[in-house]
Amino acid sequence: MRKLKVLDLFAGGGGFSTGFLQAKENDLRFEIHRALEINDSACDTLRNHIGNARVIQGDITDESIKFEVINSCKDVDVIIGGPPCQTFSLAGPARSGSKEMREKLKDDPRNTLYKHFFELVSLIKPSYVVFENVEGMLSKKTDESNRLNAKQSQVIELVCDELESIGYTTRIEESLTERFQVVNAADLGVPQQRRRIIIFANRFGVDNPRLVSNTSKHRDVKKAIGKLPVRLPKITTNRLENLINIDKILSNYTYCLEVFSGYFRELAENYFDRNEDLVILSKTIETDVQSIKYHNSDKVNHLKDFLERYNRLVQELGINDKDSSDMLISHQSRDHNFRDIIIFILMKEGSNSSKFMNPLSDDYDEFLDELYPYARNKHKDTYVKHSWNKPSNTILAHMEKDGLKFIHPDQPRTFTPYEAQLLQSFPKDYKFFGGRNDQYRQIGNAVPPLLGKVIGEAILKLEFTRKTKIDNMVVNR
Ligand SMILES: C[S@@+](CC[C@H](N)C(=O)[O-])C[C@H]1O[C@@H](n2cnc3c(N)ncnc32)[C@H](O)[C@@H]1O
Secondary structure: OOOEEEEEEEOOOHHHHHHHOOEEEOEEEOOOOOEEEOOOHHHHHHHHOHHHHHHOOOOOOOHHHHHHHHOOOOOOOHHHHHHHOOHHHOOHHHHHHOOHHHHHHHOHHHHHHHHHHHHHHHOOOOOEEEEEEHHHHHHHHHOOHOOOOOOOOOOOOOHHHHHHOOOOOOOOOOOOOOOOEEEHHHHOOOOOOOOOEEEEEOOOOOOOOOOOOHHHHOOOOOHHHHHOOOOOOOOOOOHHHHHOOHHHOOHHHHHHHHHHHHHHHHHHHOOOOOOHHHHHHHHHHHHHHHHHHOOOOOHHHHHHHHHHHHHHHHHHOOOOHOOHHHHHHOOOOOOOOOHHHHHHHOOOOOOOOHHHHOOOOOOOOOHHHHHOOOOOOOOOOEEEEEEOOOOEOOHHHHHHHOOOOOOOOOOEEEOOOHHHHHOOOOOOOOOOOOHHHHHHHHHHHOOOHHHHHHHHHHHHHHHHHHHHHHHHHHHOO
């Protein structure tokens, strides 16, 4: 078996590398020779998966780090990587932030990190290069207009030019002009909509592979996470009186408590892994609600007591510890407040807040419209409840800040890190290091391993064809 050596730049928690390690073609495989990454917890994750000696922790812009990379990677065959490009992203402040924020992002040093990627490529000169990035890159304007004919050239063309200028071919097979492709990971079997730009480059002057999309390969959320054990959130009770729109909850107190207890009744009756503890939980909540809802005075304190009893009971019954193998350690919900829990329960599966606030939509809900706590003139789609029967939306590193765009289809919470990991097609036993937020960030930033595998196999095929041709020429001489 022959192994092609890979250098993974901006390796994060190792999504791209994991995919390359899964790729095979005849007797060809990859080994991750080195992975460069700056972040502590991402490096811990990498060390656990590819071994300490293969991880270079440091800043790619640092000369001593570059020196270490060049020295240890003289004979690598492939360089892969996706530099972080803050303003390239279609999601986040680069698009929706204030003018001031957008100006600040323009000067963000992260936007020039890709140049260091090319510097290393030009010094190491591997046979193959794969550059991955967010789709927003297509529209980013560059300041280097002197290097280009068109005034408003796209960074992506610059990236291809850069590779061509150092001896690489970026042309894609069966096309005269295409040098990059936009791929939706869902079309390759990842249970998630995730559009990414991929550039292949090789030093042999041959056409690069085209990744073939196939919508019949779509996998839905249910397939990816539908069999995981139930996880219930802890409901926050501190400063409940200050929660935005708590007054609307309290003036519809009986209704909210019935929504809550009705949800648990259904969960205990219908959930696929219904169990005795869910039944006990649902019955206790129901009894509690019966006694509480007739209280008219001091509802805040009643609600606080009620939620604290719920939190205690979930813990005492060990509901979140069921099936807690090592693998599922990160399958735990973050805490949520009661208003959000009511919103999560009442939202329709597959719907979002711009729909529940739109009187013309079938999903319009007057009470949810009242409960919406954010500025409507800025963001209307803050809450997104996923469908079971579709691939998920793009899993974002932003999940480390809040998960409201990632509400579970029928549990009153947002996706756990473990669910995000499976929706990104990471192996079931892949372990991310760091706290919950570090994990969300590594997962959201990653190239889905399955996409990495498809890319890796395309390169192995190219290499196999090239090698076979050379071998045949030698035989025929
Ligand atoms: C988009 S993520 C890459 C994810 C990775 N390709 C994967 O599949 O898991 C970009 C990574 O670049 C790292 N990074 C940012 N600035 C860096 C720098 N100056 N030097 C090295 N790594 C850096 C970030 O910590 C982040 O993990």
